[in-house]
Amino acid sequence: MNFRRIEIIFLVTFIAIDIFLFGMFEQNMNMQAENVSQGDSDSKIIKEMKDDQIKVGSLSKKKNFAYYLSGTQNDTLRNQMGQLLNQTPHYVGYELDSEFKDPVKVNKDNPQQSINKLLMDPTFVAFGDQYQYSKDLSTPRSIVYIQKAMGGLMYSTEAQIRFTLNGRYQIVSYTQSYLQDIKSLREKSETISETRALIWLYQYNEIPNNTKVSWAKLGYTKLLSIDDDRVFIPTWIIAIKPQNSPQVQLKKINAFTGGIIKETNENLKNSQSISGVN
């Protein structure tokens, strides 16, 4: 009986030792996994992001080329108002607000297909061929087109058309802004890659935990205004969506320097008007 008691004590002790050793073993495995993934620093940071419950899709490491651009804000749109048909345009503060007398019917599932064709008609919208559909900024009721510039797109409320649809898939009105004479200010130079932009945003602590990176686009955003001139820089626009919210937040990274672009008043207005993305 005495021997049996000793056996039980031994058994308990060894089970305790086993549990302890197993814990150590687990820890060791983790350490090993970390050592293995230490290859290049980029993938390590991406892994860190995943550990922080940040969902990231596949990222491109390709570097692009872009320009510093300038455009002029002037009354060109007002001068074009005369040729618009079937609408009552109002011109306020460099913006053209126009309501259609007869709402224009568009394709139910892909309204942009119908609008793309209509844009070629200068009596429908002025300079329509200089705009491109943006899926990311559009909602079922508001279709957004942004102005094209030197192989890129201008993410700015000063170079945009927003079509408002009613429940019967008809365009009732639109708001247009336009920048004239878009030109490069300097020869093209290399921009940072999508991966880099995201890593820097993460390192600036701008990506909260439990979020998803829904999209990242290289476009032009306004850096500063001097009188009527607007200076645009290539920017990585990164949309971040918290797991439990339909709202996306737009973050901007200067694609030349990698610096973060904080929201100024102007930009704030910009992001509010396009924040209703699902």
Place this chain on the structure above:
Amino acid sequence: MRFSKYLIPIALTIAVIISLTLSVVIWTNPANYKNRQNSSQNTQNEEITKPKRYVYAPTQAIHTDSNGNQTILVNRLVNSVSEIQKTMHGYKNVHLKTLSTKSQDKYFQIANRPNSIMLNYVSPVSIRVISDVTNKYFEKLPNHQVSRIVLPTNDSTRIYLLNDKNFAVYQIKVKKHSLKNLNKVLNMNIRRVPASLQLFNGQPMIYVKSQIQMQPYKYLIDRQSEDYYVSRLLNNRDSQSNVTVKRRKNLVTYSDQNTLQLAFNSRTRMGTFSDFRNNSDQQSVTSVLDDSYEQLVDLGLPLDSVRFFNYDTNSRTVSYRTFVEGFPIFRANGFGTISTQTLNANAKRLQFSLDNPEVPIPSKQGYSTLPATETAIRRLIAKGYHAKDIRDLRIGYGWQKDKSSQLLINLIPDWYVNYKGTWRSYSSLINRY
């Protein structure tokens, strides 16, 4: 009863075996002994500092067409030199042959070769540096000094290198490669300025043949704080000693009380970093430029549009300038953006500007007209300047403060003259008397 009799010993045996196996596995796992590597993130700096192939790229490209007419390829939408540089790959089986030295005829025969693109440096670099710029294909060749690269646009087996100092001509034979991309560059949207390579004071110089229209620029400047450099240059080292600060008028001097000193002039917005530690006292162009690049990396200034300008062998100074449209910027005192100087085996000096051009801004000023090179030289001589003291003449941009804002500068196109070793603007020389 019988079952429970064996249960405990069996369980005990299993527990012992498990603990033994786990112990063995844990002890033999190498991960246990490997320290987790420090994941310090200095990737950011590496990204900001441009690679050697960017900083030591040639600064000017000249095209000679099939009739022998030469034009400077001026950047407009693309950087012409970078575009040409991108096509300079795929050189295999390289062999170098010295065609001639000290023969001006041979030199000009190659330099003015019809159907070629010539890439120019302001002062000679070495073949090793050119190798860094072109994917290391020429690494094993003899390390001659070179100031121009001639790329034939219709001969895919030869490249020529020229040295202005001794009129040496080197030929590199390469395996046949495609010239399609190189010829494509010539069709890009590039502005062309008629020019020719001629002798001036016994040295080859690019002459602009007729008067030229140049666009003035306005730039937003990046004003860097002194603290940034103090922490990079003084605190970043192994020395644990305290940094002291002294102020005198415009001058603020930070020092580690030992071998390092960093001074800022608040009026000129210039920083001077003196390093009195022992250095390797490099003499050859290759090692001087390698060493100088290391200092640029330490400094951490963003090198956007900054290129190697020249190496002055007398003062042992390497200077770098910011380029706009392919033309260098000169400040009022002739300084560019950064210079590194080796004084002797235990003194090095690094000078840099705290304000640097960052973002171009549309300028309302109209084009300015610069005279042709011949005219400019003739007028200078007529003003009483000695032709033999003029060492070089090139188009550049002058740095001028903008009256409306501290953050803006105007870049005014002008001829820049290397007169008795210092760079002065043509208009300041002409208006002097």
